[in-house]
Every structure is written in structure tokens, then in C-alpha cells.
Amino acid sequence: xxxxxxxxxxxxxxxxxxxxxxxxxxxxxxxxxxxxxxxxxxxxxxxxxxxxxxxxxxxxxxxxxxxxxxxxxxxxxxxxxxxxxxxxxxxxxxxxxxxxxxxxxxxxxxxxxxxxxxxxxxxxxxxxxxxxxxxxxxxxxxxxxxxxxxxxxxxxxxxxxxxxxxxxxxxxxxxxxxxxxxxxxxxxxxxxxxxxxxxxxxxxxxxxxxxxxxxxxxxxxxxxxxxxxxxxxxxxxxxxxxxxxxxxxxxxxxxxxxxxxxxxxxxxxxxxxxxxxxxxxxxxxxxxxxxxxxxxxxxxxxxxxxxxxxxxxxxxxxxxxxxxxxxxxxxxxxxxxxxxxxxxxxxxxxxxxxxxxxxxxxxxxxxxxxxxxxxxxxxxxxxxxxxxxxxxxxxxxxxxxxxxxxxxxxxxxxxxxxxxxxxxxxxxxxxxxxxxxxxxxxxxxxxxxxxxxxxxxxxxxxxxxxxxxxxxxxxxxxxxxxxxxxxxxxxxxxxxxxxxx
Amino acid sequence: xxxxxxxxxxxxxxxxxxxxxxxxxxxxxxxxxxxxxxxxxxxxxxxxxxxxxxxxxxxxxxxxxxxxxxxxxxxxxxxxxxxxxxxxxxxxxxxxxxxxxxxxxxxxxxxxxxxxxxxxxxxxxxxxxxxxxxxxxxxxxxxxxxxxxxxxxxxxxxxxxxxxxxxxxxxxxxxxxxxxxxxxxxxxxxxxxxxxxxxxxxxxxxxxxxxxxxxxxxxxxxxxxxxxxxxxxxxxxxxxxxxxxxxxxxxxxxxxxxxxxxxxxxxxxxxxxxxxxxxxxxxxxxxxxxxxxxxxxxxxxxxxxxxxxxxxxxxxxxxxxxx
Ligand SMILES: Nc1ncnc2c1ncn2[C@@H]1O[C@H](COP(=O)(O)OP(=O)(O)OP(=O)(O)O)[C@@H](O)[C@H]1O
Ligand SMILES: [Mg+2]
Numbered sequence: 001x002x003x004x005x006x007x008x009x010x011x012x013x014x015x016x017x018x019x020x021x022x023x024x025x026x027x028x029x030x031x032x033x034x035x036x037x038x039x040x041x042x043x044x045x046x047x048x049x050x051x052x053x054x055x056x057x058x059x060x061x062x063x064x065x066x067x068x069x070x071x072x073x074x075x076x077x078x079x080x081x082x083x084x085x086x087x088x089x090x091x092x093x094x095x096x097x098x099x100x101x102x103x104x105x106x107x108x109x110x111x112x113x114x115x116x117x118x119x120x121x122x123x124x125x126x127x128x129x130x131x132x133x134x135x136x137x138x139x140x141x142x143x144x145x146x147x148x149x150x151x152x153x154x155x156x157x158x159x160x161x162x163x164x165x166x167x168x169x170x171x172x173x174x175x176x177x178x179x180x181x182x183x184x185x186x187x188x189x190x191x192x193x194x195x196x197x198x199x200x201x202x203x204x205x206x207x208x209x210x211x212x213x214x215x216x217x218x219x220x221x222x223x224x225x226x227x228x229x230x231x232x233x234x235x236x237x238x239x240x241x242x243x244x245x246x247x248x249x250x251x252x253x254x255x256x257x258x259x260x261x262x263x264x265x266x267x268x269x270x271x272x273x274x275x276x277x278x279x280x281x282x283x284x285x286x287x288x289x290x291x292x293x294x295x296x297x298x299x300x301x302x303x304x305x306x307x308x309x310x311x312x313x314x315x316x317x318x319x320x321x322x323x324x325x326x327x328x329x330x331x332x333x334x335x336x337x338x339x340x341x342x343x344x345x346x347x348x349x350x351x352x353x354x355x356x357x358x359x360x361x362x363x364x365x366x367x368x369x370x371x372x373x374x375x376x377x378x379x380x381x382x383x384x385x386x387x388x389x390x391x392x393x394x395x396x397x398x399x400x401x402x403x404x405x406x407x408x409x410x411x412x413x414x415x416x417x418x419x420x421x422x423x424x425x426x427x428x429x430x431x432x433x434x435x436x437x438x439x440x441x442x443x444x445x446x447x448x449x450x451x452x453x454x455x456x457x458x459x460x461x462x463x464x465x466x467x468x469x470x471x472x473x474x475x476x477x478x479x480x481x482x483x484x485x486x487x488x489x490x491x492x493x494x495x496x497x498x499x500x501x
Numbered sequence: 502x503x504x505x506x507x508x509x510x511x512x513x514x515x516x517x518x519x520x521x522x523x524x525x526x527x528x529x530x531x532x533x534x535x536x537x538x539x540x541x542x543x544x545x546x547x548x549x550x551x552x553x554x555x556x557x558x559x560x561x562x563x564x565x566x567x568x569x570x571x572x573x574x575x576x577x578x579x580x581x582x583x584x585x586x587x588x589x590x591x592x593x594x595x596x597x598x599x600x601x602x603x604x605x606x607x608x609x610x611x612x613x614x615x616x617x618x619x620x621x622x623x624x625x626x627x628x629x630x631x632x633x634x635x636x637x638x639x640x641x642x643x644x645x646x647x648x649x650x651x652x653x654x655x656x657x658x659x660x661x662x663x664x665x666x667x668x669x670x671x672x673x674x675x676x677x678x679x680x681x682x683x684x685x686x687x688x689x690x691x692x693x694x695x696x697x698x699x700x701x702x703x704x705x706x707x708x709x710x711x712x713x714x715x716x717x718x719x720x721x722x723x724x725x726x727x728x729x730x731x732x733x734x735x736x737x738x739x740x741x742x743x744x745x746x747x748x749x750x751x752x753x754x755x756x757x758x759x760x761x762x763x764x765x766x767x768x769x770x771x772x773x774x775x776x777x778x779x780x781x782x783x784x785x786x787x788x789x790x791x792x793x794x795x796x797x798x799x800x801x802x803x804x805x806x807x808x809x810x811x812x813x814x815x816x817x818x819x820x821x822x823x824x
Binding site for chain 1: 676679680681682685688689692693695696697698699700701702703755759760
């Protein structure tokens with residue numbers, strides 16, 4: 001029902017797509033995988049008319065579409081809808097208004113039939129597999145609920161092709177399951193779905209076919225059963241990759257960070273106490289909304305605690321602002337790095353040095369050559385795909401922007417590093433690199449707190465695992481005693497037997 | 502290659518200036534007579550200094566429309582003090598200080614009360630201007646002491662000194678913006694305040710100090726302007742905010758902050774500053790000056806928008822709803 005042939009696209013000299021072909025059948029989930037910067041998002045944007053292709057052909061329902069004139073409005077008429085990783089709703093409008101906004105036509109002065117609007121919203125939500133009140137404000141919805149609203153919008157627009165660009169990157173496993181149910185329902189009604197994800201497990205549970213992109217070219221398209229996970233990884237990277245976690249035992253040193261009774265009612269964090277030692281990775285597991293990010297923000301001075309104490313190397317410290325935290329040897333890599341991490345208008349080099357300008361300065365002046373050398377080192381370590389380190393961060397693919405933000409904090413060589421979802425949105429190869437860098441840092445005596453919603457990552461990298469539930473740490477489990485079932489049961493507050501069932 | 506791409510905005514204004522210069526050289530060579538160039542220079546330097554301040558504020562993602570009023574308050578204060586017999590060096594010091602103080606008021610309201618800068622500076626613009634009108638009752642400051650004009654220098658040496666001071670200031674800030682951590686902090690704050698905050702930058706202090714600096718620069722500009730005349734009208738600096746913001750925008754800076762350069766602003770000031778005298782020399786009625794200015798601004802932001810559109814296709818500008 002949708003065929004793209006020999007699509008080409010260059011951005012100011014960067015060849016993002018070098019002749020990609022792709023097709024989608026009705027009632028099919030077709031996964032699109034590839035390393036960061038392979039061109040997945042670019043292909044999606046071309047199909048939805050958000051960016052213009054240089055060359056190539058597109059057919060929808062056997063009818064040629066003029067790619068040179070394709071606009072987002074025209075793509076919508078053709079029944080193509082897109083759902084981004086970050087839902088783009090209007091937070092101050094209700095769900096039904098959000099849905100109506102893109103669906104209702106007619107003059108600006110027509111009368112609004114509120115009842116019909118709400119009814120339709122409810123109906124569409126039901127078809128998208130959810131039953132929440134359409135009168136709620138979009139801003140009060142959780143991330144997966146917002147995604148459902150986007151899907152409802154797509155169904156309402158009569159979309160027969162739905163493109164999803166990393167829809168699960170900020171969801172936990174349980175929420176992912178819910179999204180999958182919705183996707184399966186859509187598939188049964190004959191909707192074609194293009195699904196982009198870096199989580200290969202998802203691809204293998206959901207997709208009917210898989211297309212692999214590498215450096216802007218199609219490497220292969222195969223039905224799910226015809227390839228193995230390892231083959232996919234190999235084709236994505238163009239080389240063999242280690243698939244095990246690079247975890248080596250480190251003898252932990254003295255206690256680096258000691259948090260005692262940290263409480264903030266506004267942040268929803270209650271009486272949290274834990275320690276992290278030098279050379280140790282403490283995994284912070286829990287559901288989305290269990291207060292992990294808020295806890296990190298309290299420690300880093302982004303929020304003020306009501307009560308509690310923070311000791312660094314045994315000394316009580318007062319942290320009122322991020323600058324205090326940085327001075328005390330802390331670093332925090334935030335979760336939503338595209339919005340809070342990178343400064344899009346700055347070159348990669350300036351982004352890398354931003355939190356640590358002193359290291360590349362002499363007599364108070366930033367030395368451009370040293371700055372570039374620093375950025376260059378991280379570009380290689382983290383495999384950041386960029387034309388050069390003086391290119392603006394805004395020209396990078398999503399995953400590569402994530403890596404730049406990560407580089408900034410690794411460059412500060414902190415004593416205590418807090419990572420919030422460190423490998424979200426990065427490809428398998430880069431994930432292994434990031435884990436490798438983490439391991440190297442603890443071997444040099446750094447203390448690491450890693451927040452992650454990916455259970456394998458938590459289990460694979462942590463020395464101890466603190467499980468958060470409803471704003472407090474409900475248990476701290478040693479690596480040796482940790483099983484997926486146990487962690488999950490703790491996070492959900494259910495007996496282990498039930499969680500495994 | 503990269504150098505050209507990075508400085509495309511600056512290059513195109515430089516070309517526009519060269520083009521205008523060429524037309525003048527052919528059609529009205531009288532423009533390049535030393536006396537005229539000197540006049541243009543002396544009139545442009547104060548605007549340039551105020552525009553440097555506006556650049557800092559706009560790069561930090563804010564806007565200051567009270568510069569004209571601050572400029573007027575500083576001009577009148579300097580004049581009144583000089584008439585009262587305060588020694589000249591002290592007057593030279595006090596004018597920028599008064600400006601810094603007024604700028605700091607803007608900055609404090611924006612940074613610590615989180616008020617939108619357009620509202621704050623609109624209010625202070627009106628407040629200072631009306632206070633001045635009320636206090637002076639519209640009277641010009643007259644009877645300035647002999648040394649006040651040309652700030653104690655000779656008429657011949659003053660332009661050189663003014664040029665050196667302005668150039669030194671511009672160069673220092675130009676380097677500072679790219680090479681001193683504080684300059685980086687301004688760009689980072691204007692481009693993505695949240696990321697800047699997380700990187701340990703105190704974005705409030707950045708906002709406060711850029712406003713204070715803009716005020717101080719407006720005070721200095723007022724001084725250099727007042728020195729050209731033998732009396733000071735209280736309505737001086739009317740419309741200055743438009744002149745300097747226009748120069749910054751023409752210079753390729755994003756009005757939303759985070760992108761732009763001081764070099765661009767300087768070229769923008771030169772282009773817009775040349776325009777009026779050039780039109781006069783070319784025999785175009787002076788009433789066309791504003792229309793031409795408007796056209797130049799539209800072309801500049803139009804080009805900028807086209808460029809921005811190509812870049813932002815990558816990052817949807819819509820703000821996602823947050824939980
Ligand atoms: N606006 C732009 N300007 C310059 N280069 C760009 C722009 N947008 C994308 N690119 C480049 O095009 C290439 C493909 O980017 P794209 O966003 O399609 O990658 P992706 O496969 O979606 O990666 P990710 O998994 O990281 O999201 C990258 O090399 C990127 O740097
Ligand atoms: Mg992408």
C-alpha cells in the first residue's frame with residue numbers, strides 16, 4: 001500500500017539517504033532498524049512531507065505521489081499519520097480538544113458541538129484501546145496515555161499508514177505491552193505500521209518484516225522468522241559486536257555519596273536513604289513515575305528537599321543549585337537529553353565542554369584547539385556520527401544528540417555520576433560503548449548511579465539495585481540475589497509468584 | 502567551506518555594505534569626503550555601543566526596549582552634573598553607572614521575578630521617559646561647561662579616542678562572547694535555558710548581568726552622544742531601541758536567542774547607519790529612509806527564516822506536553 005523507491009536526501013553535504021527503497025503492505029508491522037544516524041528518521045520525515053526528498057519515487061495505493069510537492073497536509077490526506085517519540089499535544093487543552101484540533105474542519109467561527117466532540121473523542125480512544133476521560137487536560141496524562149491520544153488522533157484522521165518513530169523510548173515494559181496491544185489491534189483492521197525502534201526485542205515480538213538501514217542505504221529486508229537477532233545487529237553495524245555486558249568486578253572503595261532521609265513532598269520523594277561507594281554502580285529500578293528522576297533532581301540541586309542530608313566523602317554538603325552539585329563533584333545526565341541536554345545552536349565541541357570550560361581554558365580564555373581535541377576524543381569513544389565537531393548539534397540525528405549530552409558529563413570526570421536512562425535512544429553498538437565507558441569509569445574509582453527502565457541493563461551493569469516504588473526506595477538488592485522476577489515484583493509491590501506468572 | 506557557512510549572515514551584510522558603497526562611489530562620490538564620513542562615524546558610534554548591549558540581551562533570549570529611555574536619563578544626568586560643576590572624569594564614570602543601575606533593575610525583575618522582559622522593559626521604558634519629562638519639564642540642559650563638548654579633548658582628537666574606545670570594547674566583547682565561559686553561558690541560556698541550568702550555569706545571573714551590561718553600555722553611548730552637542734534635549738534617544746534591535750536582527754541574530762554574533766551586529770549598525778546619509782546623497786527624499794530600513798529588516802529576517810526552516814525540520818519546534 002506504500003512503496004518508496006530509491007529515495008535520496010542530502011543535508012548541506014551530508015548524504016543522509018543514498019537511495020533507500022521500502023514497501024509496506026496492509027495489515028503489516030514493518031520495523032525499520034539501524035544505527036544512530038542511519039537515516040531512519042529522515043525517511044519517515046520524507047514520507048510524511050516534513051522534509052523534501054532530493055530524488056526518488058513514492059507510491060501510495062498504487063498511485064504515484066509527487067515527492068517534490070508532498071506537504072504534511074497532503075500526506076495526511078493520503079492517510080499517512082506519524083507518532084513521534086515525544087507526543088506533541090497541547091498541554092493546556094483537554095484530550096477531546098486535542099483530538100478535535102486536527103480533525104474538525106470548517107470555518108473559524110462555526111459553533112462547536114461539545115457533546116459530539118467529547119463523544120467522538122471517547123469513541124476514538126476506545127478504538128485505540130484506552131478508556132480515560134476525554135475531558136482531562138493533556139498535560140495531566142502520562143507519557144503512554146499521551147501516545148494513545150496521538151494514536152486516537154491518527155485513527156480519527158482515517159490513517160491507514162501509521163509511522164512510529166521510537167515510540168517506546170520513554171516507556172517502561174508494562175506500558176510497552178499496552179502500546180503493543182494497540183498496535184496489534186490496528187494491524188488487524190488493516191492499518192500498515194512502520195515501526196522504528198532501537199530495542200530489538202520489541203522488533204522481534206511485534207514486526208512482520210524488518211528492514212535494516214546502514215549509512216543511508218537499505219542493507220536488507222526480511223520476514224521476521226528469516227533473520228536472527230545477531231544477524232540484524234551485524235547488518236546494522238557492518239561488523240561483529242559484543243552482546244554481553246562489559247561488567248567486571250571492581251573492589252568498591254569508600255562511601256562516596258551518602259543520602260539520608262531525603263524527603264520532598266512536592267517532588268513526591270519520601271525518606272530516601274542509600275549510599276554509593278567508589279567503584280560501584282548502583283542501579284535505580286522502578287516504574288515510570290516512581291520518583292527516580294525526582295530523586296536525582298533533588299540530589300543535583302534542581303529541586304529543594306524538605307528534609308534530609310547529603311554527605312559526600314563523609315562530609316555534609318549543602319546543594320542549592322546545580323553549580324553547587326558540580327562543585328561537589330556530582331554530575332547528572334538528564335533523561336530527556338534532546339530537550340534538556342544539548343544546546344542545538346551550539347557546535348558539538350562547545351556542547352561537549354559546556355559543563356567543564358575550565359578544563360579547556362587557559363588564563364580564563366577558552367582554547368578552541370583544546371576544546372576540539374576534547375570533543376574529538378568523545379566523538380571517537382562514543383562513535384558520534386557527525387561531519388565534524390564544529391557542526392551544530394542540531395544537525396545530528398536524535399541518538400547522536402544523546403551521545404553529545406552524555407559526552408558533556410563524562411568530560412567533567414566527576415566523582416559521582418548520576419545517569420538517567422543512559423542508553424535511551426541509542427543503537428546497540430553505541431549502547432555497548434556507553435556501558436564500556438561506564439565500566440572504565442568505575443574502575444577508575446567513580447561512583448555511578450544509573451536510573452534505567454531496561455531490566456537487562458539494570459541487571460547487567462549494577463553492583464546493587466535500589467528499587468523505587470511510590471517515591472521511596474523499597475529495597476536494595478545485591479547483584480548476586482537479583483533476578484528479573486524479584487526486581488519486577490518489588491517495583492510492582494506484588495508477591496514474586498504473581499509477577500512471574 | 503565551514504567558515505563561509507558559519508559566517509553567511511555576516512558575509513551577506515558585508516556584501517550589502519560594499520554594494521551600497523559602490524553605488525555611492527559612482528553616483529555620489531561626495532559621500533566619501535572626510536568631513537562627511539566623520540559625521541556619519543560620530544553619529545554611528547553611540548548606536549553601535551548601545552547595539553552591543555542589545556546583542557548581549559538578545560543572545561541571552563531576552564529583549565530590552567528601554568535602552569532609549571535609559572539613554573535619555575543618562576544623557577540628562579551627565580549634563581546636569583556637568584552644569585553643576587562636577588569634575589568631568591567623575592561625570593564620565595557616573596553616566597555608565599546610572600545606566601548599569603537602571604539596567605540592573607530590568608535584570609532583577611526579569612531574572613528573579615521571572616517576568617517577561619518585553620513587559621518589564623516596556624514598563625521601565627515608559628516610566629523613565631515620563632519621569633524625565635516630569636522632572637525636566639521638557640527643558641533642555643543648557644550652559645554646559647566648555648570642556649564638556651568633546652569630553653575635554655580637542656575636536657580633532659575626540660573622534661580618534663571615541664573610535665578607539667568603541668573598537669576596543671567591541672573587540673573585547675567579541676572575543677569574550679566566544680572564548681570566555683561567561684560568553685558561552687549567554688549563548689547557552691538563550692538557546693536552551695534548561696540545558697544551561699543543568700550544565701551548572703546560573704541562568705538568572707546571566708540574565709541579570711546582560712541587562713545590567715546593556716544599561717551600562719547605553720550610559721556610555723549617551724555620553725558619547727552628548728559630547729557631540731552643546732546642549733541636551735530630554736527627549737534624546739527616542740526610538741533608539743528600534744535602531745539597535747533592527748541592527749541586531751539585520752546582523753543575523755535570532756530574536757529568540759542563542760544564535761547571532763557581535764560581528765553581525767556591527768555590520769548591521771554600519772549598514773543601517775550609512776543608509777540615511779546615503780539616501781540624502783543619492784537625492785532620495787529623507788522620508789524614504791524608514792521604508793528602506795524596514796525593507797532591509799524584512800529581507801534579513803526573511804533570509805534567516807528560510808535558513809532556519811531548513812535546519813528545524815530535524816527537530817520539531819512544537820513543545821511536547823509534559824507529564
Ligand atoms: N537538519 C540536518 N542538517 C544536517 N544533517 C542532518 C540533518 N538532519 C539529519 N542529518 C543527518 O542525516 C543523517 C541521518 O539522520 P536521521 O535523523 O535520519 O538518523 P536516524 O536513523 O533517525 O538516527 P537515530 O537512531 O539517532 O534517531 C545523520 O547523519 C544526521 O547527522
Ligand atoms: Mg531518529
